[in-house]
Amino acid sequence: MPHTLPSDEPQNSVTHATQDPSRAPRRSFLGGLLAAGAAGVGALMIVPVVRFVLHPVLAKTTEKSWSDVGKVDEFHTLTAPVQKLIQIEQLDGWRRTVSQKPVYVVKDSAGQLAVLSAVCTHLGCTVPWIEKQNRFICPCHQAIFDPAGRLIGGPAPRSMDVLPMKVEQGVVKVQYQFFRQLTAKKEVIA
Numbered sequence: 001m002p003h004t005l006p007s008d009e010p011q012n013s014v015t016h017a018t019q020d021p022s023r024a025p026r027r028s029f030l031g032g033l034l035a036a037g038a039a040g041v042g043a044l045m046i047v048p049v050v051r052f053v054l055h056p057v058l059a060k061t062t063e064k065s066w067s068d069v070g071k072v073d074e075f076h077t078l079t080a081p082v083q084k085l086i087q088i089e090q091l092d093g094w095r096r097t098v099s100q101k102p103v104y105v106v107k108d109s110a111g112q113l114a115v116l117s118a119v120c121t122h123l124g125c126t127v128p129w130i131e132k133q134n135r136f137i138c139p140c141h142q143a144i145f146d147p148a149g150r151l152i153g154g155p156a157p158r159s160m161d162v163l164p165m166k167v168e169q170g171v172v173k174v175q176y177q178f179f180r181q182l183t184a185k186k187e188v189i190a
């Protein structure tokens with residue numbers, strides 16, 4: 001059996017190094033620097049994750065988007081309401097949906113372009129324009145509106161709803177809104 005002889009050499013040079021009082025502060029400084037760097041990188045990485053998770057909470061729910069209706073030239077010679085289908089985007093939590101809504105481009109009493117919601121103010125049926133009678137007539141309960149969307153008769157509590165519109169670079173744009181039904185006062189609900 002071989003025997004290991006005791007040696008005069010120091011058994012562990014690291015022991016000596018750690019015992020060197022002049023090196024200890026430098027090590028702890030480097031360790032602190034590394035820890036601070038790692039914490040900084042971690043914080044930078046966590047910010048986008050937190051923003052992603054909280055997006056539905058932080059998103060501006062009041063932000064409204066504008067939908068294209070058509071080129072303004074198309075409506076200069078308007079003599080009767082024209083129905084247009086517009087695309088609207090809705091954000092419901094994480095879900096973004098795109099849908100189409102009918103609107104009417106009309107001339108108001110001052111001869112200015114206006115965009116009307118096609119939703120009946122009574123119970124929400126889609127109101128068609130009846131060319132022959134020069135009226136909007138709701139098929140559900142016969143509410144009647146003139147070519148500018150003003151209430152003439154029937155159970156509807158108010159005229160057809162006018163939507164916010166603007167003309168930008170020759171294009172008519174509308175901000176689609178949903179209104180409370182069965183109330184005389186126009187009230188936006190979404």
Ligand code: FES
Nearest residue numbers: 120122123138141
């Ligand atoms: S829903 Fe239009 S008149 Fe009732």
